[in-house]
Amino acid sequence: MIFLKRQLPLIITFVMGVAFTLQYYIPHPISEEAITNVSKWMQIISGFALFLGLASLFHVHAVKIKRQVPGWGYSLVLYAGMLGTIAVGFWSHGETRVAGAQTSFGWLYDYTMVPLQGTMFSILAFFIASAAYRAFRARSREASVLLASAVIVMMGRVPLGQFLVPWTWDVTQCLLNVLNSAVRRAILIGVSMGAVALSLKIILGIERSYLGGGRDQ
C-alpha cells in the first residue's frame, strides 16, 4: 500500500520524464506520434480537472448564499451568468458561427466576453500611468536610471516626442535592441538553468512537493 501511495507516482514520473526527454532527440515518426498523442491526453486530463475547479467554485458561493453573508446576491448573479452561458452554449452546440451567421453563443461572446476582456485589459492604460507616477522617483541611483530610460523610450515611441527631441528615436532603438536583449538574455539563461535543474530533480524523485508532503524523506 505504501508502495502504491509513495513509490508508484514516483516511478510514473520517472518513466514519463525520461521518455519525453529522449523523445526530443528522436526524429522518427513513432516518436513524433507519441508526443502528439500524449499532448492530446494532457488536454483531456485537464478537461476533467475543470470539474475540480467547478466543485470548488460552487462550494465557495453556495456557502455565501446559504449563510447569506453580505453580498451573497452577487453569488447568485455569478450562478446566473454561468448557467445562462452554459445553456446558450449547448443550445448553439458550442459554435459561435454557423455558415457565417452569428449564433446566440456567438452573440454572447461578441457582446459580453469580448468587451469585458477588452475593458479589463485597457484598465492597464490607467494603471501604467499611476504606477509610473508612484515608482519613477529619483530615490536612488538605480531608480534614476530606470526613470531616465523609461522617459526616453516613451518620448521616442510617439510622433510628438520624435518631433520635439529627434534623437530619442535612435536611443530608443538601441535601448530596446541591445540593452534590453542583454538583460532578458541573462535572465532567460539563469531561469533556464533553474528550470532544467528543477525538472531533473522531479524526474529523479528528489523534488516531490508537487505530490504533497515532504521533499526528501
Add this chain to the structure above:
Amino acid sequence: MKEFARRMVGIDRRVIFLLIAGAVLLPLVKPFGLPIKVSPEVKAVYDYIEALPERSVFLLSFDFDPSSKPELEPQAVALLRHAFRKNLRVMGMTHWLTGTGLADGVFSKVAAEMEKERGKDYVFLGWSPGGGSLIIAMGQDLYKAFPSDYSKTPTPGMPVLDGVRNLRDVDYMVSLAAGSSGIEMWYVFGKDKYRFEMAGGSTGVIAPGLYPFLRSGQINGLIGGLQGAAEYETLITQKGTATAGMDAQSAAHFVIIILVLLCNVFYFMLRGEKGRPS
C-alpha cells in the same frame, strides 16, 4: 509650498486616471493632427501599390481577431482605401475564425464609402480552416479552396476574379497579423512557392520581431502598430482613426511624462526637508 508638494506627491490616483481618460478621449473626438514621420518600411508598401496597374489583383488577409482591432483595423481601412482608389481588384480573407465578422464589416464599410461593388470590384472570401495548408490549396486552385465567398455567392465566374486561377495570379498581398505566425506562414507556404510579392502589417508588440524578414527581403514592407497605420493614412492623405489615435498616444505619453517630471520636482522639494523622507 512644501505642503502643496506633499499633497501632490501623494495625489489621489483617480486624478491621474481622469487625466489619462481626458488625454485619450479629447484627440479621438477632435484630432489635432500632429505631423507624422513616415518610415521607409511603410513607404515601401505604399509605393508598391501605387505602381500597380489598374485592375491588378490585391489580396488582403485579416489574420487577427477583435482583441487586436485597435491597431490593425485602421491599417486595413487605409490599405483598402488606397487599393480602391487605385482601382485594384481586392480579395479579402481571414485565417482567424473569430476575426471573420470584423473583417467583413471593414470591407462593407470601406467599399460603401468608395462606391465599390461586391463581386465586381472586391470579394470577401471569409474564413476556412487549415492555416498553412489553406494557403497551399489556394496556390493550387483558388476555387477549390473557396468554392463560395462569405455571402454564399459561388466564386467561379465572379467578375472580380476574372482570369485568377490561383495565388500565382495575385500581384500583391498583405497579411495583417496579430501573431508572428500570420506573416511567416504566408511567406513560407505562399510567397516562397507561388512567387507573388508580399508585405506585412502587425501589432506594435510583434513588429520588432519581424524586422529580420524585412531585412532579408522576405517581405517588401512592414506596417507596425497604430503608428504604422497613421503613417499609411498620411501617405494616402486621408486621416482616419489611426491618426486620431496617434494624437491620443502622443497626448497620453506626454501626460505621463509630465506627471513623472512633476512628481520628481515635488519629491526633490520634499527631500530638502529633514526627517521627512516620503
Add this chain to the structure above:
Amino acid sequence: MNVVAFLCLIFFSGVAFAAPPSLTPPEGFRVLDTPNDTGKSLSLVWKASPSDSKNRSVQVWASESPHAAFKKVAEFPSNTRYVKTGDFPWWAQPAGKGEHYVKLSSSQAFPIEDGKSYTVKLLVREGDQEAWSEIAEGRPAPNFFNQAQVNNLVFVLAFTGVLLASIAAARRNPHIYLRRIAGLDAVEEAIGRSTEMGRPILYLTGAGDMSEVPTIAATVILGEVAKKVAHYDTTLKVPHRDPIVMAVCQEIVKEAYVEAGRPDAYKEDSNFFITSDQFSYTAAVDGIMLREKPAANFFMGSYFAESLLLTETGASTGAIQIAGTDSDHQLPFFVTTCDYTLIGEELYAASAYLSREPVLVGTLRGQDFGKAFIMSVLVLGTALATIGVVAGTENFNYVLDLFKDFK
C-alpha cells in the same frame, strides 16, 4: 599552306568566340536519405562550379524508378543553395562547405515514401543550352537519433552530473554560503504584520499549470509560507486559475499545517478556484483585494498582462507586496509596483533560502556552476570568434559549434 592554317585559326577562333561557353553538367551529384529527419525526404548534393550564376538555372528532375518518366520537381538559379558555415555542425555534415545542398520533401506533386528507391537527375540551363547530370539514386528513411542535437544531450547529461554531485556535497556539508535575497527577509515581516492587523494574506501561484517550473517553485514557496502562517495563526487565501494547481496546493498547505503542528487550524477552502479566464480572474482577485484588504500580497509564478492590474490594485490598498516571477516581460511592472521582487532565478532560489534544505541549497550551487560555465563560454567564445576572423581561420568552429543550437 601557312596562310590557310592562319585563316582557319582565325575562322575557328572566331566561331569559338561567337558561341557561348558550353555548359558543363553538375559534378559530383549524389542523392542521400536526409540525415536526422522523420523520413519522407531526400537530400541532393553536388559540387559548386565557378560558372554558377543568376542566369543559369538548375532543375531537379525525379522519378520513382529509373524506367518511369522523370518529373520536374524544383527549379532555382545555379548560384543559390550553397552550404554555409553554421548550417550543419561539423560532426554531422551531409555536404561539405561550398557544395550545393537541396532538401527534397514529399509534396502533393511528387510524393516521397520511406523505403522506396528514387532516381534523380539535374538539368542545367542557360539561354537555350542544356546539360544533364548523371543519374543518382537514393532511398529515404526515418532516423532514430538526431545527431545534430548530440551537443544538447551532452549538455543535459553533464548538467545532471554536476547537479547530483553538488547535492551530494551539500548533504555532507549543508553550511554553504547563500547570499541574501531581499524579498525573502520580508516574508516573515509581512506575515507578522498581517497577524497584527488581523487581516488575511493573499497568495497567487500565477498563470501556469502544474507542468511549468515557475508554478512548481510557487507551490514550494507556498508550503514554506503556509508553515509560517500556521505558526502565526493568520488567514491564508489562495485563489486559483488552474484546478490541478489548486488540488496540489490544497495538499501542500494541509501538509504544512500538519508539520507546523496546527492541523486543527487548516481550512480546506483557503485554496479556491475562480476561473481559468485571464481577465475575469483578475477582476475577481482585484475585488478580493478591495473588499478583504489583505495586509500582504504574494505574487509567485508566471504572469502575463494581468500583473500590473493585480499589483496596482494591491498597492492602492496599502498591502505589503512581494512578487517573484521568471516572466521576463512582466518583471518591469512587478519591480515598479511591489515592495520586493524576486527576479527570475531568485524565484527558484527562494525555496532553498527559506528552507535551507541541503537538496535545495545543493541545487542552487549546481546552477551556479552551470552559470559560471556559460559565462566563460560567452567570453572565450567571443574571443575565439574574433581571433578566427582576424586570423582568417575556421578551425575554431570545432569549439564554437558545440554551443550552437542545431535542428
Add this chain to the structure above:
Amino acid sequence: MPELTTATILGAWVAAGLTLFIYSFLYKDNPLFKLGEHLYVGISVGYSVVLVWHTVFLRLLWEPLRKSVSEAPALLESYILLIPAILGVLMLVRFIPRIAWLSRIAFAFVVGFGSGVAIPRTVSALILKQIEDTVNPLITMGANGLSMGLDLASPQSGVNTIILLIGVVSVLFYFFFSVEHTGPGMVTARMGVYFVMIAFGAAFGYTVMSRMSLLIGRFSDLIKFSGAEYGYATLILLAVTVLTLIGWEALVRQKGQGV
C-alpha cells in the same frame, strides 16, 4: 452603412453597459463593478465549460473513441483513449478521502510529462540558442579589410556586441547565489543591477504604447455606440452609471451617519 439588426443594437447596449460598469472600478469598489465582475466570472466559467465539453470531451475523447471502437472493437489499441479518461477520473477521486491518494498517479503523469518535455527544449531554445546569438566576432572582414562596427543603432555592430556581452555576463553574475558579492564581484553585480534597471525602464516605456492602444480601442467603441443609430447607448448608460454611483454614495453616507 449596413442596416443594424436588433441583435446588434441590443449587443451594443450590453457591451457599452458592461464596459462602463467595469470602468467604474477606477472610481472605487461599488455595486455596479461587483455586478460586472461576478457576471464576468460566471460567463467566463460557463464559456470554458461549453468549450471544454465540445472540444475536449466530444472532439478529442468521445468521437475518436467511438469511431475506433466501432471500427475495430477487438483491437486493444482502439481503447487507448481510455487511459487519459481514467487518469482524468483519478484526478476527481480527491473528493473521496479514503482513495484520494489515487489522484497522485494523475499528478505524477502530468508533471512527469511536463518536466521531460521541458528539459531538452529549454536547453535548445533558452540556453544554446541564446549563447549562439551572443557569441559573435567583434571584428568583421569587409571589402577593405578588418573593421569594427561602431554604429550604436545597428544591433549587429561590434560595439553593440561588446555591450551585449558585458550586459549578459554582469547580469548573470548578479544571479550567483553561493558567491559573496564583494570586491570585483560587487562591481560586476552592481553593473548588472544598472543594466537591469535600464532594460526594465525601457520595457516599461515601450509597453505604455500598446496599453494606450487598448484604451483607444475601447473608447472608439464607446464613441461608436454613442451614435443615434445605436440609440445613444453610451450616453444614456453613462448617465445611469453616474447617477447610480451618486445615489449609492448618498446611501452609504446616510447609513454611516445612522450608525
